[in-house]
Every structure is written in structure tokens, then in C-alpha cells.
Amino acid sequence: MSGSVLERLTLARIAPVVEITDARRGVELAQTLAAAGLPVAEVTLRTPAALEAIRAIAAEVPGFLVGAGTLLTPAQIDDAVEAGVHFGVSPGFTPALSDAATAVGLPFVPGAVTSTEILAAAERGHTHLKFFPAEPSGGSAAVAAFAAPFASLGIRFMPTGGVRPSNLDAYLALPTVFAIGGTWIAPRDQITEGRFDEIGAAARTAVATVAA
Ligand code: 3PG
Numbered sequence: 001m002s003g004s005v006l007e008r009l010t011l012a013r014i015a016p017v018v019e020i021t022d023a024r025r026g027v028e029l030a031q032t033l034a035a036a037g038l039p040v041a042e043v044t045l046r047t048p049a050a051l052e053a054i055r056a057i058a059a060e061v062p063g064f065l066v067g068a069g070t071l072l073t074p075a076q077i078d079d080a081v082e083a084g085v086h087f088g089v090s091p092g093f094t095p096a097l098s099d100a101a102t103a104v105g106l107p108f109v110p111g112a113v114t115s116t117e118i119l120a121a122a123e124r125g126h127t128h129l130k131f132f133p134a135e136p137s138g139g140s141a142a143v144a145a146f147a148a149p150f151a152s153l154g155i156r157f158m159p160t161g162g163v164r165p166s167n168l169d170a171y172l173a174l175p176t177v178f179a180i181g182g183t184w185i186a187p188r189d190q191i192t193e194g195r196f197d198e199i200g201a202a203a204r205t206a207v208a209t210v211a212a
Pocket of ligand 1: 070132
């Protein structure tokens with residue numbers, strides 16, 4: 001992935017994973033996260049409004065890093081890029097997804113939770129990988145165990161899936177973790193119902209945890 005996007009993701013350290021059912025709510029969400037000091041989100045393509053939300057956020061919230069998540073097909077990568085997305089995330093890795101992202105110059109974080117998957121992604125030049133689903137796949141202990149074998153390849157992880165305030169510190173402590181993803185900051189119901197005070201509070205708490 002490109003240096004600047006990678007650096008901005010690494011700087012944010014937390015990537016809220018969000019499901020948006022209304023593009024206007026997406027803009028409010030991005031503004032809330034930015035105001036809380038967390039100007040990044042992975043908008044999952046699990047709702048009909050997701051691409052419209054990405055388009056609106058990219059156009060209307062300057063400085064906000066908007067990614068597309070749950071990328072499962074090359075066509076979805078093309079759609080996300082057309083909507084103006086800054087980076088892409090997939091729960092898994094396939095050569096076709098990797099090629100599609102490379103073809104359009106999209107910074108791409110594929111998923112991997114086994115040595116074989118990590119090597120397959122590394123063969124295509126990916127060093128920054130989503131470790132998904134993190135908790136069912138062994139959690140922070142599993143991420144830590146991958147550090148030594150893959151150090152020479154520069155592999156780093158974005159654990160996502162089951163991360164909560166209660167286990168966040170364990171992931172933040174790992175040198176190979178460049179960012180951490182999750183829905184706990186902005187749950188779907190809170191976004192849909194416009195409960196941005198709660199989302200802002202959770203984002204500020206996450207930012208404070210990272211800074212501590
Ligand atoms: C994802 O798509 O990354 C997951 O839904 C995030 O998992 P979480 O809800 O456990 O944070």
C-alpha cells in the first residue's frame with residue numbers, strides 16, 4: 001500500500017469498522033470521528049448505502065481517510081475506487097483481489113491468519129495484513145507468535161474481529177500491530193439511530209488509550 005495512506009493508518013492506530021445504512025449518517029459519522037481525533041473508517045460493503053456513503057465522505061469530509069471493507073470481489077474494488085475510496089480491506093487474500101487493487105493503484109490490506117496465507121499475500125508484495133477474525137484465530141498471542149518467523153518480510157498486522165476495550169491493550173502492545181480494527185467504536189445501531197454522542201465518546205476513549 002502507498003506510503004502516505006499506510007502512514008496515516010498507522011498514525012491513527014485504530015480503524016473503526018462501520019456499517020452504514022444511510023449515506024448522510026455516514027458523513028455525520030465521519031465528522032464525529034474526525035472531531036474525536038480519529039479521522040479514519042473502514043466502511044464495509046455490506047449495505048446498499050455503503051458506496052454512496054464512501055462517495056459522500058470522500059467528497060465532504062476533508063482530511064478523512066475512508067476505506068472500503070469486506071471487499072470480496074475485484075468488481076467491488078473497482079466500485080470502491082470509482083466512489084473515491086482511499087484504501088481497501090478484505091477479510092481474506094486472493095491473487096485476483098490483489099491484482100485488481102494493484103491495477104487501479106488502491107492501497108490494499110488483505111486478510112491472513114495462517115502462515116500459508118501470510119506467505120501468499122507477501123508473494124504479491126503485501127506487508128500490511130488484516131488479521132481476521134482476530135480473537136477466534138488466537139488473539140494477541142497468535143499475532144505475537146507470527147512476529148519472529150515473518151520479521152524478515154516486514155509483515156505487520158491489523159487485528160480485527162472481537163477486539164474490544166477489554167483486550168485492546170494486548171494488541172496495542174505488539175510491535176507488529178500497525179493498526180487495530182473493530183466495530184466497537186461505532187456500532188451499526190448507533191450510526192443508524194444517530195447516536196453520535198456515544199460514538200464520539202467511544203472514539204475519544206480509544207484515542208486516549210492509544211496515547212497512554
Ligand atoms: C470486520 O468486518 O472487520 C468485523 O465485522 C469486525 O469485527 P468486530 O465486530 O468483532 O469488531
